[in-house]
Amino acid sequence: MSMIESPSSQFGEESIWFKLSPLLKDPTNPMGMLMQMSERYGPVIPVNMARQRVVFISEPEYFKHVLVTKTDNYVKYFDGLIPIFGKSMITLDGALWQKIRMPQQAAFHPDMFAEYIPYFNQAIQAKLQRWADLAKSGEEIEMVEQTWTLAADMICKALFDRDMPFNPHFIFKCVKTYTDVSSHKEIRVKKQHGELFEVAGADTAKAVESWWSVPPAVMGADPREEREQTLLKMIEAAAADPEMPEFDHQQAIDELKQYLWAGTETTALALAWALYLVSKHPEAAERIRREGEMVCGDREPTAHDYSALVYTRAVIQETMRMYPPVWSLIRTAAGPDEIDGKKIEAGDRIVLFSYGAHHNPRFWDAPEEFRPERWMGDAAKKRVKYSYIPFGAGKRSCIGGAMSQVENTLALSVLLRRFRPEYVGPEPAPLNATVTLTPKGGLKFRIRELS
Numbered sequence: 001m002s003m004i005e006s007p008s009s010q011f012g013e014e015s016i017w018f019k020l021s022p023l024l025k026d027p028t029n030p031m032g033m034l035m036q037m038s039e040r041y042g043p044v045i046p047v048n049m050a051r052q053r054v055v056f057i058s059e060p061e062y063f064k065h066v067l068v069t070k071t072d073n074y075v076k077y078f079d080g081l082i083p084i085f086g087k088s089m090i091t092l093d094g095a096l097w098q099k100i101r102m103p104q105q106a107a108f109h110p111d112m113f114a115e116y117i118p119y120f121n122q123a124i125q126a127k128l129q130r131w132a133d134l135a136k137s138g139e140e141i142e143m144v145e146q147t148w149t150l151a152a153d154m155i156c157k158a159l160f161d162r163d164m165p166f167n168p169h170f171i172f173k174c175v176k177t178y179t180d181v182s183s184h185k186e187i188r189v190k191k192q193h194g195e196l197f198e199v200a201g202a203d204t205a206k207a208v209e210s211w212w213s214v215p216p217a218v219m220g221a222d223p224r225e226e227r228e229q230t231l232l233k234m235i236e237a238a239a240a241d242p243e244m245p246e247f248d249h250q251q252a253i254d255e256l257k258q259y260l261w262a263g264t265e266t267t268a269l270a271l272a273w274a275l276y277l278v279s280k281h282p283e284a285a286e287r288i289r290r291e292g293e294m295v296c297g298d299r300e301p302t303a304h305d306y307s308a309l310v311y312t313r314a315v316i317q318e319t320m321r322m323y324p325p326v327w328s329l330i331r332t333a334a335g336p337d338e339i340d341g342k343k344i345e346a347g348d349r350i351v352l353f354s355y356g357a358h359h360n361p362r363f364w365d366a367p368e369e370f371r372p373e374r375w376m377g378d379a380a381k382k383r384v385k386y387s388y389i390p391f392g393a394g395k396r397s398c399i400g401g402a403m404s405q406v407e408n409t410l411a412l413s414v415l416l417r418r419f420r421p422e423y424v425g426p427e428p429a430p431l432n433a434t435v436t437l438t439p440k441g442g443l444k445f446r447i448r449e450l451s
């Protein structure tokens with residue numbers, strides 16, 4: 001379990017996501033007010049919010065400034081989420097971040113994807129079976145829960161060589177309870193198991209305890225195939241390496257926490273939003289089916305097929321433009337700076353409003369329209385740099401971004417070949433801007449089996 005070591009001044013502070021909640025209240029589109037603000041007041045807006053200076057940035061060239069050019073002046077911000085991530089690499093900075101990331105990097109090299117694809121396929125097959133039952137019963141389901149359990153299964157099988165040694169539906173609900181930090185009254189510190197920890201109410205504390213039980217269960221479970229080259233093996237080797245005292249057992253536990261959140265929540269949202277969009281655009285669903293039939297015929301997709309699923313991949317990319325699972329990136333300024341003539345002071349919270357750039361008509365024709373073709377052929381090359389950052393940018397960009405596109409492209413292709421998931425919720429699906437961009441109340445679907 002992680003001990004909090006952040007400066008005590010941060011204890012009891014409200015997290016930035018909670019502070020932003022007055023700006024995210026519009027029930028039809030919580031992104032609306034931030035969109036209007038950036039249109040009216042420009043690309044860099046300093047605002048004093050409850051004793052905290054927050055700077056909203058919505059211009060791609062300033063994304064580059066913060067994430068690439070002056071990245072060392074803008075440190076990661078994770079207050080309120082430490083129970084979910086521990087002190088894993090996603091939360092760290094500087095030399096320690098580099099040391100922790102290095103031994104894990106190889107697991108995400110594109111050369112590894114061909115090895116992972118059979119395991120992704122196995123997880124997709126399990127989901128197909130589940131959906132066949134759901135199609136028979138005709139019951140209403142919540143799609144993010146469906147795609148979360150699929151993403152968790154894929155990660156456990158491909159990266160950890162495990163079958164999920166936990167109930168993914170229960171753990172999904174636990175994590176949801178906690179990561180909706182915008183509904184937290186206040187993140188405060190409590191003693192649990194004799195150690196200090198950030199908690200936000202009794203139910204969330206319980207949810208966190210269940211969450212903490214997952215990494216040890218994964219480590220302790222029997223391997224499926226005793227594979228040599230898995231991410232879990234790399235993490236265990238780093239933890240056992242006397243040359244790397246920083247990478248101890250607790251670090252290994254926290255790295256697993258990180259993957260089981262960062263690799264599931266985001267991937268699941270992207271796939272669920274893609275299914276929502278294709279349910280509203282049956283012609284896109286048909287085109288995905290035809291492409292899958294042409295590329296794969298009756299066999300399971302391979303790494304080579306993934307490259308050929310051009311339209312299906314474009315649907316995933318377009319989905320992440322319209323519904324970026326991580327709708328903003330947060331940093332804290334370590335020292336003074338100036339952006340667009342505005343002074344930045346040490347301690348300022350910087351909100352890089354990716355959703356704003358993804359929906360800005362200066363960078364996209366008809367940004368509110370679902371047009372996967374933008375991602376095909378030469379069209380994609382004309383994009384303004386840093387106007388599309390679903391995986392962040394610079395050295396702290398997502399380690400699993402490319403892998404998630406493989407997972408979601410294959411899943412979308414295979415699931416749609418057999419089923420017609422029908423969105424049955426309110427139109428348009430209401431948004432909830434938590435740490436991620438989630439559908440408020442979930443995405444209700446019925447699964448129909450194609451004849």
Ligand code: HEM
Binds near residue numbers: 101396400
């Ligand atoms: C659609 C899927 C995904 C999206 C949209 C996404 C998004 C992101 C973003 C925006 C960041 C950067 C955050 C920042 O700069 O503050 C990030 C970092 C990260 N992501 Fe992802 N991610 C996805 C899938 C995955 C997967 C599949 C994994 C691993 C299994 C993963 C693991 C990580 C890790 C470990 C980091 C931290 C990297 C570092 O700081 O060095 N993500 N992700």
